[in-house]
Amino acid sequence: MVGELIVKLLVDTAYSWIRMSLALVLSIIFSWVVGVAAARNRMANLVIIPVLDVAQSVPMLGFFPVVLVVFVAFFPGWIGINLAVIFLIFTSMSWNIAFAVYEAVLSIPQEYLDLASMEKWGLWRRMTELYIPASWSKVAFNSVVSWSVGLFYLISSEIFALGTKNYQVANGIGVDIASFSSQGLWNAYAAAIGVFIFVVILTRFFFLGPFSAWSEKFKLIEEPRAIRKDPIYRFYSWINTRAASKVFSVLSRPMSLRPTPALTVNQTRPRRAAKPRQTKFLKIAAALIGVVALVLIVLEIFHALFAAGISLTTLVNKMSVVLVGLAYSFVRVWYVYVISVAVGLPLGIAIASHSKLYQSGSTILQIISAIPAVALLPPIAILVATLPFSGELTAAIVIFLGTIWYIIFNVIAGIRSIPSEIFEVSKLMGLKGWAYWKNVLIPAALPSFVTGSITGVGAAWNTLMVAEYFAVNEKVITRVGNGVGVLLNVATNTGDLALMGLTIFSMSALIVSVNLLFWRRMYKYTTKRFAYRR
Amino acid sequence: MKMAVDNERKVNVQGTVASSSLLNVDDVSLSYKLGKESLKVIDVITFAAKKNEFVAITGPSGCGKSSLLRVISGLQQPSSGTVKVKDIVVDGPTNEVFMIFQNFALLPWKNVLENVEIPLVSIGRQTPNDARTKALKVIQEVGLKGFEKAYPGELSGGMKQRAGVARALAVEPEILLMDEPFNALDGLTAEHLRGEIYSLLIGTESPINVVVMVSHNVDEIVELADRVLVLSNRPAKVLEDMGIDMARPRDKGSQRFHQYVDKIYSLLT
Numbered sequence: 001m002v003g004e005l006i007v008k009l010l011v012d013t014a015y016s017w018i019r020m021s022l023a024l025v026l027s028i029i030f031s032w033v034v035g036v037a038a039a040r041n042r043m044a045n046l047v048i049i050p051v052l053d054v055a056q057s058v059p060m061l062g063f064f065p066v067v068l069v070v071f072v073a074f075f076p077g078w079i080g081i082n083l084a085v086i087f088l089i090f091t092s093m094s095w096n097i098a099f100a101v102y103e104a105v106l107s108i109p110q111e112y113l114d115l116a117s118m119e120k121w122g123l124w125r126r127m128t129e130l131y132i133p134a135s136w137s138k139v140a141f142n143s144v145v146s147w148s149v150g151l152f153y154l155i156s157s158e159i160f161a162l163g164t165k166n167y168q169v170a171n172g173i174g175v176d177i178a179s180f181s182s183q184g185l186w187n188a189y190a191a192a193i194g195v196f197i198f199v200v201i202l203t204r205f206f207f208l209g210p211f212s213a214w215s216e217k218f219k220l221i222e223e224p225r226a227i228r229k230d231p232i233y234r235f236y237s238w239i240n241t242r243a244a245s246k247v248f249s250v251l252s253r254p255m256s257l258r259p260t261p262a263l264t265v266n267q268t269r270p271r272r273a274a275k276p277r278q279t280k281f282l283k284i285a286a287a288l289i290g291v292v293a294l295v296l297i298v299l300e301i302f303h304a305l306f307a308a309g310i311s312l313t314t315l316v317n318k319m320s321v322v323l324v325g326l327a328y329s330f331v332r333v334w335y336v337y338v339i340s341v342a343v344g345l346p347l348g349i350a351i352a353s354h355s356k357l358y359q360s361g362s363t364i365l366q367i368i369s370a371i372p373a374v375a376l377l378p379p380i381a382i383l384v385a386t387l388p389f390s391g392e393l394t395a396a397i398v399i400f401l402g403t404i405w406y407i408i409f410n411v412i413a414g415i416r417s418i419p420s421e422i423f424e425v426s427k428l429m430g431l432k433g434w435a436y437w438k439n440v441l442i443p444a445a446l447p448s449f450v451t452g453s454i455t456g457v458g459a460a461w462n463t464l465m466v467a468e469y470f471a472v473n474e475k476v477i478t479r480v481g482n483g484v485g486v487l488l489n490v491a492t493n494t495g496d497l498a499l500m501g502l503t504i505f506s507m508s509a510l511i512v513s514v515n516l517l518f519w520r521r522m523y524k525y526t527t528k529r530f531a532y533r534r
Numbered sequence: 535m536k537m538a539v540d541n542e543r544k545v546n547v548q549g550t551v552a553s554s555s556l557l558n559v560d561d562v563s564l565s566y567k568l569g570k571e572s573l574k575v576i577d578v579i580t581f582a583a584k585k586n587e588f589v590a591i592t593g594p595s596g597c598g599k600s601s602l603l604r605v606i607s608g609l610q611q612p613s614s615g616t617v618k619v620k621d622i623v624v625d626g627p628t629n630e631v632f633m634i635f636q637n638f639a640l641l642p643w644k645n646v647l648e649n650v651e652i653p654l655v656s657i658g659r660q661t662p663n664d665a666r667t668k669a670l671k672v673i674q675e676v677g678l679k680g681f682e683k684a685y686p687g688e689l690s691g692g693m694k695q696r697a698g699v700a701r702a703l704a705v706e707p708e709i710l711l712m713d714e715p716f717n718a719l720d721g722l723t724a725e726h727l728r729g730e731i732y733s734l735l736i737g738t739e740s741p742i743n744v745v746v747m748v749s750h751n752v753d754e755i756v757e758l759a760d761r762v763l764v765l766s767n768r769p770a771k772v773l774e775d776m777g778i779d780m781a782r783p784r785d786k787g788s789q790r791f792h793q794y795v796d797k798i799y800s801l802l803t
Contacts, residue, residue, distance in 0.1 A: 421639035424609050427627045429653035439652060443643040529685070530643045
C-alpha cells in the first residue's frame with residue numbers, strides 16, 4: 001500500500017527530526033555557555049577555543065562507536081542508542097554555533113557593556129538581556145548551517161547503527177533508506193529519498209528560514225541594506241546553509257588568521273584584544289595544564305587496559321593493524337579528493353562565470369546536494385556490484401559525492417565575491433580562453449577553493465566511516481579491502497574497545513597534523529596572496 | 535556664460551561631422567530587464583568628443599553615468615543607438631578604449647609590473663621583452679619606480695590608482711574612460727594625483743586622445759575637464775553640455791572657477 005508506506009516514512013522522518021531538534025536545542029544551550037565563557041573569560045578562552053578547533057576538524061562520526069558503547073552501557077536499550085545518536089548529531093552541530101556566539105559576544109559594542117557594568121548586572125541578567133539577544137541572529141543563521149551538517153550525521157549514524165549487532169535504531173528515515181535498499185525494495189527506497197528531500201526543503205523554507213529572518217531584528221549592528229539585498233550576499237547565506245562553510249565562520253578566527261574578506265563585509269572585528277604579556281603567561285599556564293591533563297588521561301587509559309588484561313604486545317599488534325588501515329584510508333581520501341578537484345574546480349568556475357549557467361545551475365545543484373551522499377550508497381553498491389573492485393569503487397563514488405559539493409560551492413562563492421570590475425577590466429585587457437582562466441578565474445577562486453578543500457577532505461573522512469563498510473543486520477553489502485571504516489565496524493561488532501580507541505586516536509592525530517602542517521599554511525598563503533581586498 | 539554657450543554650439547556642429555570626432559555616441563539608450571519589467575537607465579544620449587578633449591560626465595547618484603561609460607567601453611551593449619570610435623562601431627571591448635576604475639581593479643594576485651604587463655601581452659600582442667620595457671617605462675612615469683614587485687595589497691590607495699593609471703597608459707588607448715577615479719582616495723592623495731593626471735593623460739607624449747571621466751565632484755570637474763555633460767535623473771538625458779574654457783593650470787581661487795562650479799551645482803540641484 002502506497003498510503004501506508006508514506007505514513008510510515010513520515011512517522012519515521014518525524015522520529016529522525018525529533019532527534020535533530022533535540023540535538024539542535026542542546027547545541028544552542030551548549031553554545032551559549034561555552035561561547036560566552038570563551039568571550040568573557042581569558043582563561044576559559046585559552047582552553048575552549050583550541051578544543052573547539054580540534055573537535056571541529058576531526059571526523060566525529062569515527063567517535064560514534066565509542067559513544068554508542070558508552071551510552072548503551074549507562075542506558076541499556078533504545079534510550080542509550082537514541083541518546084548516542086542525538087549526542088553525535090549534537091557534536092556535529094555545536095562547533096559553528098559556539099564560534100558564532102563567541103564572535104557575537106566579542107563584537108558587542110563597548111557602550112552596552114558599560115551600561116551593564118553601571119547597572120551592576122549579574123551574570124544571569126547579562127545573559128538574558130545582553131549576550132543571548134546579541135547573539136540571536138548569528139545563532140539562527142548558524143543553526144541553518146548546523147541543520148544541514150546534522151542531516152549527514154543523522155543518516156550516517158542511523159545507517160551505521162543498522163550494521164551492528166546490538167545497537168540498531170528502531171525508527172528513522174536513515175533506517176528506512178538502508179533497510180529498503182538492502183531488501184531490494186527500490187520503489188520504497190526511492191519514496192524514502194523523496195520524502196526525505198521533501199521534508200528537508202519544507203524545514204528549510206517553513207521553519208529555519210523564517211526563524212533566521214525573525215532573529216535578524218535582534219542585530220545590534222545594522223549592516224547596510226544594500227549588502228543584505230546583494231545577490232552575492234544572499235548566495236553566501238545560501239551556501240552557508242549547505243554546510244560547506246563551517247570553515248568560513250570558524251576556521252579563520254580561532255586560528256587568528258584574517259577572516260575571509262567576503263565575510264568581513266558584515267562582521268565587525270572583535271574589538272578587545274587580550275594584552276599580549278598576560279596572554280603569553282596564560283598560554284603557558286594553559287599549555288601546562290593541558291599537558292598534565294593529557295598525561296593523566298593516557299596513564300588512566302593504559303591502567304584500564306592493563307586491568308582488563310590487555311598486554312603491551314597485543315596493543316602493539318593492534319596498533320600495526322590500525323596504521324595499515326589508516327594508510328589505506330589516507331590514500332583513498334586523497335585520490336578521491338584529487339578527482340573531486342579535477343571535476344569540481346572547473347565546474348565551479350564555469351558555473352560562477354556564466355550568469356545563465358549560474359541561474360539555472362545553482363537551484364539544481366542545491367537540490368541534488370541536499371541528499372547526504374551516504375543515502376545514495378545502497379543503489380551505487382548494487383550498480384557496481386558486478387564490476388571488479390566493486391567495494392573500492394562504491395567507496396570512491398560515495399566519498400566523491402560527499403566531497404565535491406564543498407569544492408563546487410566554495411569555488412562558486414569565491415568567484416562571485418570578486419567585484420565585477422575585475423572581470424570588466426579583464427575583458428578590456430583582452431584576456432580570453434586559457435589566459436583568462438590562468439590569470440583571473442583560477443587565482444580568484446583559490447582562497448575559497450582551499451577553504452572548500454579543508455571542509456571537503458573533512459567530509460571525505462566522515463563519509464569514509466560508512467562508505468568503506470556497509471552492512472544491514474550484520475549482512476555485509478559492500479566493503480573495501482582495508483581501511484579505518486572497516487576497522488571501526490569490526491571493532492564495534494566484536495566490542496574491541498582497544499582497537500576502537502587506537503583507530504580513532506591515530507586517525508584524529510593524522511588529520512589534525514595534516515591540518516596544522518599543510519592546510520593551515522595553504523590557507524594563510526592563499527588568503528595573503530590571492531584574497532581580494534579593497 | 536555666453537562663452538560657454540558658444541562652446542556648446544561649436545561642439546554640436548563638430549559632433550555632426552563624424553570625421554573630426556574620435557568618439558561618437560549617437561542616440562544611445564539603455565534599459566535593463568528586471569523580470570518582466572524593464573528599467574530604463576539611459577533615455578537618449580548623443581555627444582561627440584574630438585582630439586585632445588577631456589570630457590566630464592556628472593549627474594545625480596544612480597542616474598546611469600557608470601552605465602554610459604560601460605556602453606562606451608563595449609562592456610555593455612546599448613539597447614539602441616551606436617557608439618563609434620574613429621567611425622568604427624563598438625560592439626565589444628576594443629584595443630582603442632580602456633578604463634580606470636574607482637576601486638582600481640588591479641588583479642590582487644599579480645604585482646604592479648605583472649598588472650601593467652598583462653594587457654600588453656594580450657591586447658598589444660607584444661613580445662614579453664617589449665612588454666617589460668614598456669611597463670617599466672610607464673611605471674616610472676607615474677612615479678611607482680621601486681614598487682614594481684609590490685602587490686596591490688601592499689600599496690596605499692593613491693599608489694594603487696597610480697598603478698591603474700600606469701596600466702591604462704601602457705595600453706595606449708585612443709580613448710580613456712575614468713569611473714570616479716579619485717573617489718576611493720582620501721582628500722589629500724586625490725588632490726596630488728589630480729594635479730598630475732592631466733599632463734600624464736593629455737600631455738604631448740601621451741597616446742591618449744580623448745578622456746571621458748565620470749565624477750560627482752564638481753571642483754574636480756572644473757579643474758580637469760574641457761567640457762562637462764550634466765545628466766538628468768534616471769532615465770538619463772543630457773541636461774547641459776557646457777564647455778569649461780580656462781587656461782591651464784587652473785586657479786581654483788579665481789572668480790571664473792567659482793562661476794563654473796556654481797553653474798554646475800545649480801544644474802545638479
